[in-house]
Amino acid sequence: MTVRVFRAADRAAVPWKNGGGVTREIAVSPEGAGMDAFDWRISLADVGAEGPFSAFSGIDRTLTVVEGAGMDLMVGGQRTLADERYRPYDFPGDVETDGRLLGGPVVNFNVMHRRGRTACLTSVVRGGLRVVVEPGSTVVIVAVDGPTVLEDARVTLGQYDAAVLDDSPGSLRTEGHAAVVTLRTR
Numbered sequence: 001m002t003v004r005v006f007r008a009a010d011r012a013a014v015p016w017k018n019g020g021g022v023t024r025e026i027a028v029s030p031e032g033a034g035m036d037a038f039d040w041r042i043s044l045a046d047v048g049a050e051g052p053f054s055a056f057s058g059i060d061r062t063l064t065v066v067e068g069a070g071m072d073l074m075v076g077g078q079r080t081l082a083d084e085r086y087r088p089y090d091f092p093g094d095v096e097t098d099g100r101l102l103g104g105p106v107v108n109f110n111v112m113h114r115r116g117r118t119a120c121l122t123s124v125v126r127g128g129l130r131v132v133v134e135p136g137s138t139v140v141i142v143a144v145d146g147p148t149v150l151e152d153a154r155v156t157l158g159q160y161d162a163a164v165l166d167d168s169p170g171s172l173r174t175e176g177h178a179a180v181v182t183l184r185t186r
Contacts, residue, residue: 002167003153008160013046016054022046023110026162027140029185039185040113040120042140044160047071048105052098059093059112062122064179066144068106071099086124086144086177109144109179119184129172129180131165137184139165146176 011024026042033039035056044066063082065071070083076095083102091097093112113120124144133139141148143157150156150163152170157163157178172178 002165003150003155003170004164004166005155005157006162006164008158008162011044016045021048024160026142026160027164029138029183038112038114039118040111040183042112042142042162042181043110045108045110046105047099047101047108050098050100052096053093055096056093056112058115060090060115060120061093062088062090062111062120064088064109064122064124064144066107066109066177066179069101069103071106071108072102073100074098088122088124090122109142111181113183117186119186121182122179124177124179125172126174126177129174131170131172131180133165133167133170134184135167137182140179140181140183141165141172142179142181143174144177144179146174148172148174148176148178 013022023043023045028041029039065082065085073080073082075091075097082089111122142162143159148157151173
């Protein structure tokens, strides 16, 4: 199994595109791609204030609240209550989106992928899982609550550490919750 590990302690906080907060990039493809050139991008965002989301043309987004009470989102005039921790919420990134905090600051796990170019499935698991990386796919695993062990690779991830798997099946065991993102660039 090919596993690349990215430790949370090594991530720099970067201002949001709209200047309203900070994000910590976990992984991006192609590697080193900027905000206008990625096929997919995974990050953690610290949200301490209410306001508009940055717009990303041609991008679909998945937001998962991993700390805090959640957010009341207005996405293209439709209300989405993102108040269940560890539940992914999907929405288009190029539609006007505004967020209101439900009880103070939150940390969101964010997945963005280019519509029509990348297929994406985000889930949050707890316990054991057999991870299969299909040819041409990438799986990103992030420990969002408690340690996660990649048994076959003998790797332990602490909170917010990530592993990128590019081939071969493997076993995942979590003591907390782990976000598992499967990506396939077309």
